[in-house]
Amino acid sequence: MKETIYTVRLLLKSSFDRIRNENLKKNALQAIPFWIASIITGLFAVLYTKLFNEAEGFASYVFNHHGWMFFILSPACFVLAWWIIHKFATYARGSGIPQVMAAIQISSHKTNHIVDKLLGLRIIIVKVFSSLVMAIGGAAIGREGPTIQIASSVYKIVYQLLPKWWPKIAKRNMIVTGAAAGLAAAFNTPLGGIVFAIEELTKTHFSYFKTAIFSSVIIAGLSAQAFLGPYLYLGYPKVNDLSSYxxxxxxxxxxxxxxxxxxxxxxxxxxxxxxxxxxxxxxxxxxxxxxxxxxxxxxxxxxxxxxxxxxxxxxxxxxxxxxxxxxxxxxxxxxxxxxxxxxxxxxxxxxxxxxxxxxxxxxxxxxxxxxxxxxxxxxxxxxxxxxxxxxxxxxxxxxxxxxxxxxxxxxxxxxxxxxxxxxxxxxxxxxxxxDHLKVQYVRDLILEEEKIKQKENNEEEITTAETGLKE
CATH class of the missing domain: 1.10.3080.10 (Clc chloride channel)
Structure with a gap:
């Protein structure tokens, strides 16, 4: 009897260890894509920050030394920046945050392949070039919104590169986490990235992806700090001895x-x-x-x-x-x-x-x-x-x-x-x-998708009719 009980205990312990090891392995594999994307995001944020600062510095130099040239430089840069967007990636325009919000909403639908129009490698390249050209022209723009779209694109690309046998990860969670990491790296504000993800980007219960966001924000922020140092975006203004009123x-x-x-x-x-x-x-x-x-x-x-x-x-x-x-x-x-x-x-x-x-x-x-x-x-x-x-x-x-x-x-x-x-x-x-721009982007994407399907259906009907005539 004792031997039987002992054998049962060994079997239960062995099964428990095996289950625990499988869960540990699954959790580790699910975390790796977030970590990799976080490091890449931090590096992108640093490089983009330095390029953007150089572009703004160049604009300031031209204005201070040859102010009249701005009447030529500014229109040329503005038109070129617009043309880059118009020619290569329409949805890389503007801030990028509404596009990320639209991608999060669309990613849960069957037509989630149209997310590729909002996030991806093409978006990253076009976004960077267009915004830098605008900065050279003296435009009153920031790099933080674009960094969020760039970061979400990085996370989406990493998600797409995962092999089929990899433990399942929700694309939506990857995009949300990427946006949070992007904001954290852009402003050096980890809590801001977390709150932004909760308040602005998603209505999902936070417990579903809190570990991914925490780890991604920390890794992306540390990666950026490794190159830029532990800086404050603005510094330490004096706000002591305030009035009672x-x-x-x-x-x-x-x-x-x-x-x-x-x-x-x-x-x-x-x-x-x-x-x-x-x-x-x-x-x-x-x-x-x-x-x-x-x-x-x-x-x-x-x-x-x-x-x-x-x-x-x-x-x-x-x-x-x-x-x-x-x-x-x-x-x-x-x-x-x-x-x-x-x-x-x-x-x-x-x-x-x-x-x-x-x-x-x-x-x-x-x-x-x-x-x-x-x-x-x-x-x-x-x-x-x-x-x-x-x-x-x-x-x-x-x-x-x-x-x-x-x-x-x-x-x-x-x-x-x-x-x-x-x-x-x-x-x-x-x-x-x-919110308004997100709704517009979603509407435009759905209309584009319907037009493509309608065109394909028309072509199919024409082909069928031609085949019938030949017969």
């Missing part, structure tokens, strides 16, 4: 910034709707060149702060005595991204939105003549508010600004700014710019 000013700045961010998004959508009526290519060329000339004119005759992503403007306002913006600076920081984004070339709106919000906070700080630390607080609130007005993701905006500045003592101020801006933005539109 600063909450009121924070709420005011957040409300105005949220309304302006949502308003800019609304105008962008109106322009896109108007541009959809263009019948000929030269209409688009004239519009793109016109946008470039307006930006060049304003930069040359008014103020060059309209140029670039706005990061220099934020750092100047936060870390120098020049705390207060001129009355027209917020207008320039809204007009620049609006014109640049609506060209149809590649370029993000994350950083420009932060720059616009900072200028709003700086302007209002000048109205009330507050101290330097209070002015910094209002600029951070404006950044959160404007980005929330564009994205409708208040917690992502809060965490991003918090991690970019490492100012944890003002977390409640930033949360207040995010919530007030989110409520204020609803007055202009119930949905974010990204």
């Amino acid at each position: 600063i909450f009121l000013s924070v709420a005011l700045v957040a409300l105005i910034s949220g309304l302006l961010g949502s308003g800019m998004s609304k105008i962008i959508l109106i322009i896109f709707k108007w541009k959809a009526k263009f019948k000929f290519t030269y209409h688009h060329v004239f519009y793109v060149a016109g946008c470039a000339l307006i930006i060049a004119f304003l930069a040359y005759f008014v103020n060059q702060e309209i140029l670039g992503s706005g990061k220099d403007l934020m750092q100047k306002a936060l870390f120098t005595p020049a705390k207060y913006s001129l009355w027209y600076t917020p207008l320039l920081r809204i007009i620049g991204p609006l014109l640049s984004f609506t060209t149809g070339a590649a370029g993000g709106i994350f950083a420009p939105a932060l720059g616009a919000g900072a200028s709003v906070g700086s302007l209002i700080a000048g109205w009330f003549q507050v101290s330097d630390t209070n002015a910094n607080m209002l600029m951070l609130a404006g950044m959160v508010g404007f980005l929330t007005g564009v994205t409708r993701s208040p917690f992502t905006s809060v965490i991003l600004v918090l991690e970019m500045t490492d100012r944890h003592n003002v977390i409640f101020h930033l949360i207040l700014a995010g919530m007030v801006a989110s409520l204020g933005a609803l007055i202009i539109d119930k949905h974010s710019l990204y």
